[in-house]
Amino acid sequence: MxxxxxxxxxxxxxxxxxxxxxxxxxxxxxxxxxxxxxxxxxxxxxxxxxxxxxxxxxxxxxxxxxxxxxxxxxxxxxxxxxxxxxxxxxxxxxxxxxxxxxxDAAWPDGAVDVAPVEPVRRVRRQRVILTGLQAEILLNADGTRTPAELARDLGRTAFACLLAVRGLAAASLLRTEAPEPEAARTGTPRPGPAPRPELPAEWAPADQDLLTRLRTALVELG
Amino acid sequence: MGVRIDDCLARMMTIPGAQRVTLVDCASGLAVAAAGREDLVDQHEDAAGATDVVRAVLTAPALSATPAGDDVEEIIVCGTDGYHLLALTGADLDGHLFVHLLLDREKGNLALARLRMRGLVDEMTGPK
Structure with a gap:
């Protein structure tokens, strides 16, 4: 290599x-x-x-x-x-x-760096705080453009867009298009820094039993 | 760096009490130009740290004057030995930038520095 x-x-x-x-x-x-x-x-x-x-x-x-x-x-x-x-x-x-x-501190999954992104349909939060660039990205993400392509169209640096996109992914406001066959879209290899497979793609689902036991323990403590 | 920006930074250094001035790219935290006291090793660390502060202020509703969120022009930190003036440029320069001015507490005058900085920042971001 x-x-x-x-x-x-x-x-x-x-x-x-x-x-x-x-x-x-x-x-x-x-x-x-x-x-x-x-x-x-x-x-x-x-x-x-x-x-x-x-x-x-x-x-x-x-x-x-x-x-x-x-x-x-x-x-x-x-x-x-x-x-x-x-x-x-x-x-x-x-x-x-x-x-x-x-x-990685914003969101440890690099998958959103290289895939076309689109806004989520439902926001599961009471309030949302965005930077100006994050708002621009949400308004322009259409599921066909990658963050790098959005950067070019918005006249921003690619890094600024990557950081904004990772923040939006962390807030569950943006998602990548449904997985598509590798290289089917552009016929070229995956661009960008190599994805880091050792990191989880998503948070593991919460263990309900564990949460219930934790809650009981806390209630007992209180 | 271009003459225009270096020239602006040099003029910022003529503000009474000015010790160091750094132009920082807000998106990445990269120091793109600097003048004054040479702590070159720390220059990039300082720029990254100051960028964290700018980001924190920009995303804090508590530090907005209106519910809709007003633009932040300056962030001022008053230490016992010096003032830090973080002057943000508008959105229309190449990316978003801010100027970090370190001012000596004894020799500096915050009101004067703010006035001069605003003028120079406008000049720097204005049309050629």
Whole structure:
């Protein structure tokens, strides 16, 4: 399995200049060992008021997906335009881990990252607090677009949408479309960081007997 | 970083008492630009921590002025040794950003800093 951070590390030590293509996922652009740009097919490209700021946000957004990819990296030496100041591999790796931690803290199941999402029909809560972006996602989720596609259409970073979507999944306000045959929709492999099978897809159903006994014990204590 | 943003941060550092200023992407907690006192190792940790505060305030109905929820422009933390001013940009810049200004308690003037920050943040987010 390819380890993208490792390959980037050796390019950094060699102070290489060129592009590191990561399978069909995208590419990282490197100048004198530092990463100056990145694009991923899961992240919308740069766009917005300030070109440098947009490029930097897009770089970290794309790097989140590329650093977690299993695809085979291929390096080509070529001149590279610097869209952003060079970022060290250590910074990229640190940021990728931190972002994955944030996502998992919001909701530990990555399945919602890559599947088309739709709002639930019934809200089983008395009140709901949403961020602006979460509201935008609920209003636009139509069961055909993945969070990455919503990010592109809403003009947000993919990571912002992933985080919002995980929060919505945790609040049971959003769900993935009914499971479909793998790769049937796009004919391509599952995108995004590999799903983590060791984590439960849903909370296990509550054990009614246990809850009853717990309640009895608590009542006795009180 | 672009001249425009670096220039804005440099001007924020001229606010009396300013010790450090960081521009943070609210969606990810990434520090995208900084000026002033160099604690580079902690810069990203600080940005992530400040982002948690911003998120907590934005999602707390208790800290809204109206039932519908008003926009938050600034969050101010007054410590015994310094002020933290978190100034949020509007929704129309590239993603949502905020500026974290650390102000010396003795040399700084909170009212003045707020006024200057608001002007500079508007300038930064305004049309080119």
């Amino acid at each position: 390819a380890d993208i951070p490792e390959v980037l590390g050796s390019l950094e030590r060699a102070r290489g200049t060129g592009s590191l293509r990561v399978g069909e996922e995208g590419a990282l652009h490197i100048r004198r060992g530092l990463v100056t740009g990145a694009e991923s097919r899961h992240a919308p490209g740069a766009g917005g008021h300030d070109p440098e700021l947009a490029a930097l946000l897009a770089l970290f957004d794309a790097a989140y997906f590329l650093l977690g990819s299993d695809a085979e990296p291929v390096f080509t030496e070529e001149p590279v335009d610097a869209a952003s100041p060079g970022i060290t591999v250590a910074t990229l790796v640190h940021e990728q881990r931190r972002r994955r931690g944030l996502l």
